[in-house]
Amino acid sequence: MPRFTAENTILAKEIIGRYPHPKSALIPLLHLAQEQDGHLAEDAMVHIAELIDHTPAEVIGTASFYEMFKREPVGDYLVNVCTNIACMLMGGEELLHHLEDRLDIRPGSTTADGMFTLEDVECIAACTEAPCLTVNYRYFHKISTDEADQLLEDLRAGRRAHEIPKHGTLARVRQSIPADRRAGAAVPGECGQPVWMTPKDDPEDAPA
Amino acid sequence: MSDQATARTVPQMITGRFQYDDAHTIERYEATEGYAALRKALQMHPEDVHAEIKExxxxxxxxxxxxxxxxxxxxxxxxxxxxxxxxGDESEPGTYKDRLLMERDPHQLIEGVLIGAYATGCAQAFLYVRGEMALAQERIAAALNEAYAAGLVGKDILGSSFSCDIVLHWGAGAYIVGEETALIESLEGNRGMPRLKPPYFPAAKGLYMQPTIVNNVETMANVPWIIRNGAEAYTAYGAESSRGTRMFAVSGHVKKPGVHEVEFGTTTFRDLIYGHCGGIRGNHTLKAFIPGGASAPWFYEEHLDLPLEAGAVGAAGSMLGSGAIVVMDETTDAVKAAWRVVRFFARESCGKCTPCREGTSWLEKVLRRMLDGQGRPEDIALLLDLCDNISPSIAWPPKQTTICPLGPSAVSPIASAIMRFKPEFQAYCGGGDVPTSVTINGKAYLPPEGAPAGV
Incomplete structure (x- = not known):
């Protein structure tokens, strides 16, 4: 049950520094913990609580609200099938049932080999491309049952590893703000009127 | 009635760069008028920039x-x-536009945000992207890194006195975070539960109880075009009430589902469904369509010639919402479609207000029971009674018993489906002994005027 690694602790502190209040970094730090361990390990949440100066209960309180945060291990590949209205009309439920049969699990469960977790999810904003699914939040549009079978096979064989990172990693590109370009967090109580907001009738602007 | 699109061609103000595979890079963006609007805005007084957007x-x-x-x-x-x-927490069922704008043209969004922050005196900006959108997060992160390196974001932007960090932030899976006060709660590191109103606008008290402007991705994507070309050029397009262009996603049973940027307020549903999207699939006929996301009451054949304009759609009893049109042909089971929409709201209720938390899940359970062959003769009356408890009188626009509109949003589409397709609901309720009208709080619920005979 790991805490943040030394490297991730530095990154966590850098992320906290971007926000006017440390608690705003909570969701980004939970994502970082999930990226590190594949799910939210308890010690990582305790570590986050220390870093943002809140209680572990507050950290879990926030984490438990959001369905992307997994407090138990899930499969390497999280397969999310949309069954909301647009996908339902175009075969989303049939796609989900097909995958239930293929993986021999019900939505919300993980295969015995720890490879796949299947979920029946709400609209993922690909409605014109229905039916659709995501694997670790990478989109597959207008996917047939045959294509889904091929996808599972490719994932098992590791042929998609270059495009689909293991569960926990979202964006593989991270924002980084160079120190010399940083404007800084706007902390309440420490900021006055921005310099570019001088009133329009400022004498400096008036014709001589 | 013509099946041809009648709307005129208009500039692709916000999707114009989608034709390029590399539209997400700063090279392509700058080669296609990118950041020209920011340069122009920085030569203007912030109040004048604001006035241009207002205009x-x-x-x-x-x-x-x-x-x-x-x-x-x-x-x-x-x-x-x-x-x-x-x-950027796009998640209203049927809605697919902000993800495209974030993935395909992230610099356009960044430029819009910079102009907005400059005009309003915001010292820091946050881009709240939906958690499930990994590619959008990657593209925006890369674009922000490019923009910082080019001196376009951060300190003393383009050598001016304007300084503003843009922080990319993403959610973790919760529809309700699209509600702006819930989004602010989430950005503060809390559970994404909407705040009690008033204050109605976060502009008065928002993030950390400071003045906060919350705008949608597509809204901000329009800003560079407006500043570059001027408000006058912008208002040359669209209806008087709805200027410019707007993106609409048409999904479901059409020949060519797709996202289209069309003239706002003048284009009709028929133009989109039968023109741009080729009409209903196969030899099927239109049964119903959702005009503005899952929260919107359904529309039918007689509404096809309405313009995509909030006032007209509102007067006809629904809403334009988030530009999400879901088309259902005659093969669609109205009860099942209603159940799926309700299930969404039941799953996504944040649980703060009792009418929504309990009401949506009971609506879902009753509809599920009907679909499972266990419907009871009194179920239609029960469904409408539940609706009435969440949103009194099942009026349009909905009345609220809750802090945010999520609960009432589940009511109107279901009530409208029950009224229109009563025989289908009756068939799931054991037929026979079903009331032909339902009275709640002294008001009789009857099929809407103009409904087909027998409904």
Whole structure:
């Protein structure tokens, strides 16, 4: 049950520094913990609580609200099938049932080999491309049952590893703000009127 | 009635760069007028930039359709710092536009945000992207890194006195976070539960109780075009009430589902469904369509010639919402479609208000029971009674018993489906002994005028 690694602790502190209040970094730090361990390990949440100066209960309180945060291990590949209205009309439920049969699990469960977790999810904003699914939040549009079978096979064989990172990693590109370009967090109580907001009738602007 | 699109061709103001595979890079963006608007804005006084947006009558594209320029003016004077927050938590069922804008043209969004922050005096901006959108997060992160390196974001932007960090932030899976006060709670690191109103606008008290402007992704994507070409050029397009263009996603049973940027307020549902999207699939006929996301009451054949304009759609008993049109042909089971929409709201209720938390899940359970062959003769009356408890009188626009509109949003589409397709609901309720009208609080619920005979 790991805490943040030394490297991730530095990154966590850098992320906290971007926000006017440390608690705003909570969701980004939970994502970082999930990226590190594949799910939210308890010690990582305790570590986050220390870093943002809140209680572990507050950290879990926030984490438990959001369905992307997994407090138990899930499969390497999280397969999310949309069954909301647009996908339902175009075969989303049939796609989900097909995958239930293929993986021999019900939505919300993980295969015995720890490879796949299947979920029946709400609209993922690909409605014109229905039916659709995501694997670790990478989109597959207008996917047939045959294509889904091929996808599972490719994932098992590791042929998609270059495009689909293991569960926990979202964006593989991270924002980084160079120190010399940083404007800084706007902390309440420490900021006055921005310099570019001088009133329009400022004498400096008036014709001589 | 013609099946041909009648709307005129208009400039692709916000999707114009989608034709390029590399539209997400700063090279392509700068080669296609990118950041010209920011340079122009920085030569103008912030108040003049704000006035230009106000003049353009840019309506919010998130769902409520509130004019952005007016919203920007709600910040109380002399209270600093102010924050600029972009709502990229697109998740209303049927809605697919913001993800495209973030993945395909992230610099356009960044430029829009910078101009917005400059005009309103915001010292820091946050881009709140939906958690499930990994590619959008990658593209925006890469674009921000490019823009920082080019001196376009951060300190002393382009050598001016304007300084503003843009922080990319993403959610973790919760529809309700699309509600702006819930989004602010989430950005503060809390559970994404909507705040009690008033204050109605976060512009008065938002992030950390400071003045905060929250705008949708598509809204901000329009800003560079407006500044580059001027409000006058912008208002040359669209209806008087709805200027410019707007993106609409048409999904479901059409020949060519797709996202189209069309003239706002003048294009009709028929233009989109039968023109751009080729009409209903196969030899099927239209049964119903959702005009503005899952929260919107359904529309039918007789509504096809309505313009995509909030006033007209509102007067006809629904809403334009988030530009999401879901088309259902005659093979669609109305009860099942209603159940699926309700199930969404039941799953996504944040649980704060009792009518929504309990009401949506009971609606879902009753509809599920009907679909499972266990419907009871009194179930239609029960469903309407539940609806009435969440949103009194099942009126349109909905009345609220809750802090935010999520619960009432589940009611109107279901009530409209029950009224229109009563025989289908009756068939799931054991037929026979079903009341032909339902009275709640002294008001009789009957099929709407003009409904086909027998309904």
């Amino acid at each position: 353009a009558s840019l309506l919010g594209r998130g769902g409520a359709g509130f004019p952005a320029g007016v919203k920007w003016g709600f910040c109380p004077p002399g209270v600093w710092p102010r924050y600029f927050v972009v709502n």
